[in-house]
Amino acid sequence: MTPALAVRRGVHVLVVAVADGVWVRLAVERALRDLGWVAAWSPADADVLAVCGSPADAEAAAVKQLWQQLPGPRARVDLATADDVAASLARCAAALDDGGLQAVLAREADDAAQEAGRGRGEMDHNRHDEMEHGDHSDMQHGGGHDQMNHGEMEHGDMEMSGPAGIPLAEGADDDRDELEMDAWHVVLGPGLPGWPAGLVLRTTLHGDVVTALETVAAPASGSPGDLGGPADLGGPGDRSGPDGPVPHAALLADAAATVLDLAGWGVAAASARRARDDLLDGRAPGPVADALERLARRVRRSVLLRWSLQGPGRRRAAPRPSAGRVVRLRLLALLDAAAALLRNPAHPVGREPAEEPEALADLAVGQELGTLRLLVASLALDARAVAHA
Amino acid sequence: MPDITQAAPVWAALVPLGLLALASAGAVVAGVSATRMRGGAVLAGVISPFTETSRLLRQRRRVPVAADRVLWHVAIGGIPVVAVLMVVVVPIGPVVLADSPVGIVWFNAMDVLLWALWWLAGWGPNSAHPLIAGHRFLGLALAYELPLMFALTAPAVAAGSLRVADVAAAQHGLWFAVWMPVAFAVYLLSTLAFSSWGPFAVAAHADLAGGVLAETSGVDRWLMLAGRHLVLAAGALMAVPLFLGGGAGPLLGPVVWTVLKALAVLMFLELAAGRLPLIRPERFAELGWVVLLPVTVLQVLVAAVVALGGA
């Protein structure tokens, strides 16, 4: 491990995991913890872009977009395997301090921006793509015009294609609240932190309400629409990469940590991450299982988390489970499964009888975008990706 | 009438600096908390606001395509300004910068300006996640604002005046926080909400890739992050004369007591981040209107009855 004091402090790293980069991502996050660096939530926040895994062509284009969105000073490291992560990150820190290199990168960024600007006839900096799609010019438009007196109205030179070449959103009729809001598309794509590796979803939003989901790219374990609830967590022994219950439990703990982070409970997420790191470091599984069980108890008992995710309790169960309830149950199942795997390596992480598998689209449609993020995180696709590969 | 004198405008520069110092203390507390959660050392946490500042000031700014720069920069620069405006009516010891007869209403007006600023911060960058985050903030704001208004009215009713110094003086050894706990709780909760911090951080939360912070970098990001801490510090400082007896206290003098009490409230607020899960706005909307609003109105009634009975 590189001594933390020798390297620059407080660097923000955007950790991008492409399809086969799950284990590399875990190694990078471990290294970040040692160095005292921070994982960024968006490219604007990041100094370093850490690409985990070997991106295929489509993903490579997306990663290039993300690279262009990092403001300077910036550095990039491509890690195909988990070897020598700490040294690579230390080299990044050195690159950040290298004035000449940063000047070159800054010129590159300005040239790229100018080219993009020339393509639109406008000087501007980076265009968004994979993380925030371009079609988001406006939310609601056009509905009010029909009632006006057209004879007196002047449209001037209103063009249907909006400024900077971004087309305006079109209206849609099947709105949840009958508001005739415009439908716009947000691609939740390869480089989003807290998002499963290899998954690209194209969402259609009315405002912030999800109305349609389309899987553009799926991780190796299959499209999220086919996957069920906490049931299908796979058994030990059918995976590539590190084998055995301990790595599998580490992935389950990692998934739980992501859900807890997205739900805003940083302390609990930190506990889950510590458990994950302890498992990957090779510590004895017994105490880690204790810690995970304690965490599961804490999460189960948390009234605030329960109320925030699923609202007040009901006397009789609802006909269909709400998205928030599903997220909470899956989260608890992840923690319980991780602890159970550590206690009993032959534990079949199997189907819980009470839980019905729900397709992602059924649950997510009609919910807001933040809830969709929670739902996708709760599917723990990274854990399955390795289990099924 | 307590003898509070209005400070000469020459002292006006001290107010932002003092607030910045208080906010830095808060940022240090938050930094230590966040760093400990990430498994780092306490010392690293203590210096983390300053390392983050130096990192951000060295970073380049970026502007997304077709962003509304005017509105965006108004929002980014406006949040710290509003924080300073919030505290110009707070008496520090025997002086206050603006001895307004309607100081409480002024504070309320300044926190309403944050409605506009957070939404503009979401609208400005022309990007999906900030836009949704800005609108979510307005959804939350509609739920907490009326309870906050009544929570601010309760001390005014009990003291019989809208002037902050009068409210501080009317606490006669029994703080309003003790016998008006609902108003105090709603006030603290609303401070977290209009700073977008902790369990109410809907405008700047991870589940929307950082919300309104998603596209900011460099100085802009620093101004927004510092702005959040400044607003938290302003809310904490205002809680002192409103609910915690102002500068009253033995031995140490009003200035020191004000600062100590503000620090205590600020630490409590800053530590809320990460320890409580995010309260989703759709849950809070019903809670705010159906539960909090009647309860705070009843609180004002209690305060009025006590004030009329005692007077």
Next chain:
Amino acid sequence: MLEAIVFWISAVVAVAAGVTVFRTDSMARATYALAASFVAVGLMLLTFALDYLGVIVILMMVMEMAIMALFMIMLMGMNPALMPMSMVHGKRSAAVIAGLVFVGLAAAALLVPWPGAVEAPVADTTRSLGEAVMGSKMLVMLTVSPVLFATIVGALVLGHPRNRYQRYGADLAADHPDDPIDGGVGR
């Protein structure tokens, strides 16, 4: 003297911002130009030593503009960058009416024999405002406020596409409303 300067600057800002509402191309900018205009009016009230009214004007107007921005974008929607679109309709009739109203108001302001200041203003304008409202105008306040509130609530209830039968079932017997997203209290 300072108050006079502030007054005149605020007056100019208020008018200029008001004009900007119609000259700008973006709905968000139009809304916040209007907000700036109202804030300037609030500042003018502050210079008249009408503290409470001035601050309340700023408070209410900014809050309203924040919400109005959502509606303006929804109903008129153009995107945040500058899209050239003329937002004035019926130009000739509007110009005539506006001109007439301006002439009328200016004439009233200049020609009406306003009463001179016979006494110094009250020291505590807030208290005197409160006494005026709650004293002689108490009946008006007591009737107007609930009517306003009932109107707002009634409009929302009537306008909402999902009524209580859809939420609670045909015989209103369900113990929990059937909403796409659950509220926090179960109402």
